[in-house]
Amino acid sequence: MNNDIIKLLNLEQFNLKIEKINIAKVKNILNCYITISKEDIACPVCGYSKCNIKDYRPKKIQHSISTNNPCFIIYNARRYKCTCCGNIFYERNPFSKTFDKTSTYTIVSVLNKLKSHTKTFTDVATDMFLSTTTVIKIFDQYVDFKRPPLPEVICFDEVYLSRKSNYKYAFVMADFINCKLLDIYYSRHKDRLSQYFYKIKASERNNVHYIVIDMWDTYRDLATIYFPKALIVVDSFHVIKHLNEAIISIRIKIMKKYDNKNDSLETNDIYYYMLKKFHYFFIKEYDDIYDGKIKIPKLKTKWHKDEIRKYLLSIDEDLKYAYYLKERYREFSLTAKYDTCDNEFNELINEFQNSHLEEFRDFGLLIARWKPYIKNSFIRVNGKRLSNGPMEGINSRIKTIIKGANGFKNFYRFRNRVIYSINKDVPILGTPKK
Numbered sequence: 001m002n003n004d005i006i007k008l009l010n011l012e013q014f015n016l017k018i019e020k021i022n023i024a025k026v027k028n029i030l031n032c033y034i035t036i037s038k039e040d041i042a043c044p045v046c047g048y049s050k051c052n053i054k055d056y057r058p059k060k061i062q063h064s065i066s067t068n069n070p071c072f073i074i075y076n077a078r079r080y081k082c083t084c085c086g087n088i089f090y091e092r093n094p095f096s097k098t099f100d101k102t103s104t105y106t107i108v109s110v111l112n113k114l115k116s117h118t119k120t121f122t123d124v125a126t127d128m129f130l131s132t133t134t135v136i137k138i139f140d141q142y143v144d145f146k147r148p149p150l151p152e153v154i155c156f157d158e159v160y161l162s163r164k165s166n167y168k169y170a171f172v173m174a175d176f177i178n179c180k181l182l183d184i185y186y187s188r189h190k191d192r193l194s195q196y197f198y199k200i201k202a203s204e205r206n207n208v209h210y211i212v213i214d215m216w217d218t219y220r221d222l223a224t225i226y227f228p229k230a231l232i233v234v235d236s237f238h239v240i241k242h243l244n245e246a247i248i249s250i251r252i253k254i255m256k257k258y259d260n261k262n263d264s265l266e267t268n269d270i271y272y273y274m275l276k277k278f279h280y281f282f283i284k285e286y287d288d289i290y291d292g293k294i295k296i297p298k299l300k301t302k303w304h305k306d307e308i309r310k311y312l313l314s315i316d317e318d319l320k321y322a323y324y325l326k327e328r329y330r331e332f333s334l335t336a337k338y339d340t341c342d343n344e345f346n347e348l349i350n351e352f353q354n355s356h357l358e359e360f361r362d363f364g365l366l367i368a369r370w371k372p373y374i375k376n377s378f379i380r381v382n383g384k385r386l387s388n389g390p391m392e393g394i395n396s397r398i399k400t401i402i403k404g405a406n407g408f409k410n411f412y413r414f415r416n417r418v419i420y421s422i423n424k425d426v427p428i429l430g431t432p433k434k
């Protein structure tokens with residue numbers, strides 16, 4: 001019987017010696033009355049080993065086990081009186097830290113549940129029959145992430161917080177090689193970040209060999225000032241993103257020439273229809289487009305992607321030219337080698353800069369300006385090409401947490417929450433923070 005209760009309470013791991021145990025259900029609440037067996041215990045003050053039981057003091061400890069009921073341990077805590085020095089003291093409490101009203105088991109369960117980035121504090125509170133305040137308190141007491149030393153390759157990125165927050169974007173820094181978060185800082189403003197980096201010892205900053213950034217001047221400037229030993233690398237996906245924006249704008253301009261201002265796409269001009277319906281042909285990797293027959297409802301037929309592309313590119317010479325130049329850059333970006341890329345790179349910059357399409361001229365200027373940093377993205381470290389790739393998965397998970405977060409009044413907590421649930425190996429403090 002006792003063993004069954006112990007099992008039910010998930011207390012097997014605590015190796016309890018029980019004197020008395022009872023469960024009572026009052027309304028919906030499980031109360032479990034426990035007295036543990038007497039142990040030989042020495043006085044913590046004088047060390048005298050023969051102490052007498054003085055009395056018992058019940059302690060109510062919240063113990064959230066996975067049942068459909070809130071549960072409490074009513075722990076009949078024994079007090080001793082030392083017959084030598086008169087000191088009065090409690091026996092060792094196996095359920096919780098000395099004066100904690102929440103059991104150790106509950107705390108560990110809460111912290112485990114919070115490892116999931118999709119669960120909010122409130123979700124966990126509801127799961128565990130605790131208040132959100134309690135869950136937050138447990139989190140604050142046991143999780144305090146300390147930034148590890150900066151590794152060889154770091155990624156800089158930002159994440160959008162909210163319109164309402166004082167700082168719209170937070171700065172995110174990750175370890176490229178281990179794909180782990182290094183830190184999150186409440187602002188990506190230049191002066192704020194400057195203060196942040198200034199506080200990191202120069203000797204530590206000098207260990208960084210590569211910094212991957214998007215094409216943002218602030219990051220480049222800060223990297224130059226604070227990381228003089230590091231090469232700056234522009235993430236090639238960001239370059240492609242700009243290129244895609246250029247071709248989207250070109251496609252839309254051309255498409256609009258055929259817009260009959262018709263309410264339904266199906267009855268609009270066929271060129272307009274095709275350019276709109278198959279917009280993704282212009283930005284998606286061609287190999288990734290479905291390789292079977294694709295439905296074209298307006299023509300009541302199905303075509304293979306080869307036919308569709310041929311059709312799309314037959315509509316307008318500018319579009320055809322833009323498409324192939326974009327493809328050339330994309331191919332270059334995927335396959336170029338650091339040591340041999342210069343000729344092709346210069347040619348491409350030239351082509352874009354001298355294009356008759358304004359969007360491509362702008363793109364040409366952009367890649368000319370960032371050329372050395374884009375070139376650095378062809379470098380490989382540990383066989384892996386330098387990029388902000390690790391940030392992608394991290395950022396999407398941060399966004400999930402932001403959706404569930406109730407503002408950013410306590411940014412430090414938000415930071416801990418994000419890093420705790422994404423890195424998975426953040427240590428839980430042995431001694432809770434006060």
Ligand SMILES: [Zn+2]
Nearest residue numbers: 043046082085
């Ligand atoms: Zn004593």
